[in-house]
Amino acid sequence: AQKITQTQPGMFVQEKEAVTLDCTYDTSDQSYGLFWYKQPSSGEMIFLIYQGSYDEQNATEGRYSLNFQKARKSANLVISASQLGDSAMYFCAMREGFGFGNEKLTFGTGTRLTIIP
Amino acid sequence: DAGVTQSPTHLIKTRGQQVTLRCSPKSGHDTVSWYQQALGQGPQFIFQYYEEEERQRGNFPDRFSGHQFPNYSSELNVNALLLGDSALYLCASSYGETQYFGPGTRLLVL
Numbered sequence: 001a002q003k004i005t006q007t008q009p010g011m012f013v014q015e016k017e018a019v020t021l022d023c024t025y026d027t028s029d030q031s032y033g034l035f036w037y038k039q040p041s042s043g044e045m046i047f048l049i050y051q052g053s054y055d056e057q058n059a060t061e062g063r064y065s066l067n068f069q070k071a072r073k074s075a076n077l078v079i080s081a082s083q084l085g086d087s088a089m090y091f092c093a094m095r096e097g098f099g100f101g102n103e104k105l106t107f108g109t110g111t112r113l114t115i116i117p
Numbered sequence: 118d119a120g121v122t123q124s125p126t127h128l129i130k131t132r133g134q135q136v137t138l139r140c141s142p143k144s145g146h147d148t149v150s151w152y153q154q155a156l157g158q159g160p161q162f163i164f165q166y167y168e169e170e171e172r173q174r175g176n177f178p179d180r181f182s183g184h185q186f187p188n189y190s191s192e193l194n195v196n197a198l199l200l201g202d203s204a205l206y207l208c209a210s211s212y213g214e215t216q217y218f219g220p221g222t223r224l225l226v227l
Contacts, residue, residue, distance in 0.1 A: 004159075033214060043205055045160070045218035052214075091159050095214075103150065104173055105209075105216060107159030 002026065004092050004108035012114050013082050020067070021077040021111050023092030029053075032096045034075040035105065036066065039089040048090075051075060087115045119144065121210050121219035129225045130198050138193040138222045142210030148172075149191040150216060151183060154205040166191050198226045 005024045013019045025034065036048040051059045051066045059066040067076040079086055089112050093105040122141045130136050142149050148167045152160035162175035166185035185191045189210075195202055203226045209216035 035215070037218070042220065043207075043223070044220040045207060045209075047215055047217055050215055093159075103148065103165055103211065103216070104162045104175065105150075105152075105160070106162070109159050 002108075003096075003106045004094055006092055006108035006111050008111045009109075010112040010114070012116055014116050015084060016081055019079045019082050019086075019113065021079075021090050021092075021113065023075045023077065023108060025073050025075060025092075025094050027073075027094065027096050029096045032094055034066070034068070035093040035095070036064070036075075036077045037091045037093060037107075038086075039091060039110070041088070045091070049077065082115050084115050084117060087113060089113075121146075121208060121217055123206075123208050123219040123222050125222060126220065127223045127225075129227065131227050132198055132200060134198050134226075135194065135196045136198060136224060138195075138206050138208075138224075140191045140193070140208030140210075140219060142189050142191070142208075143217050146210035146212045146217070147189050148211045149185055149189065150209045150211070151191070151193045152207040152209065152218075153177070153202075154207055154221070156204070160207055163193070195224075200226050202226050 032053045034051045037045045049061045049064045063080045065078045089110045091110045092108045124139045150165040151163040154160040164174040169185045180196045182194045205221045207221045209218045
């Protein structure tokens with residue numbers, strides 16, 4: 001089974017609208033972390049937001065928020081008021097377990113987001 | 118504060134050759150991880166170095182090896198290159214939970 005599933009290969013969104021990128025995960029660990037990264041065409045992976053499995057509040061970072069639904073094993077990224085510069089690939093990733101030697105990130109296949117002026 | 122840097126940015130090799138990629142971590146970071154990203158896919162974990170030792174390894178053959186130096190910088194070595202090794206190689210550094218990535222090295226094997 002896929003550890004991280006991103007079901008939207010591509011999305012087109014009008015500028016200034018909000019957008020939700022879907023991510024579901026599969027793990028039997030109680031302790032894990034979920035991440036979202038943005039990858040522009042230049043190739044660099046840019047960290048956006050992090051959610052720990054024990055965090056009770058949904059994470060927020062500026063225009064980014066993570067809609068964490070633990071029972072459904074979903075960790076959707078919400079971008080408010082989208083901008084042209086948000087056009088990029090977006091990857092959801094998971095780290096299973098915590099502590100020494102448990103830092104490997106497993107990535108999904110990504111969603112290509114295009115913002116339309 | 119400089120972020121993660123990688124060199125070279127691009128590289129072209131032929132099958133059977135060997136390649137060395139380099140990574141300097143973000144200031145204050147002591148852990149370096151390497152990932153391979155094939156075209157159209159998400160990154161795949163190769164291995165991670167901490168205190169100059171390989172701490173965790175993904176599902177990659179022994180042709181992939183690495184090293185971490187006392188200043189925390191790292192090298193990724195790939196021997197006997199195959200066409201399938203063509204990819205973007207990403208280095209990430211961390212001190213704690215979050216990994217921060219460099220711009221990557223694009224390797225083309227002909």
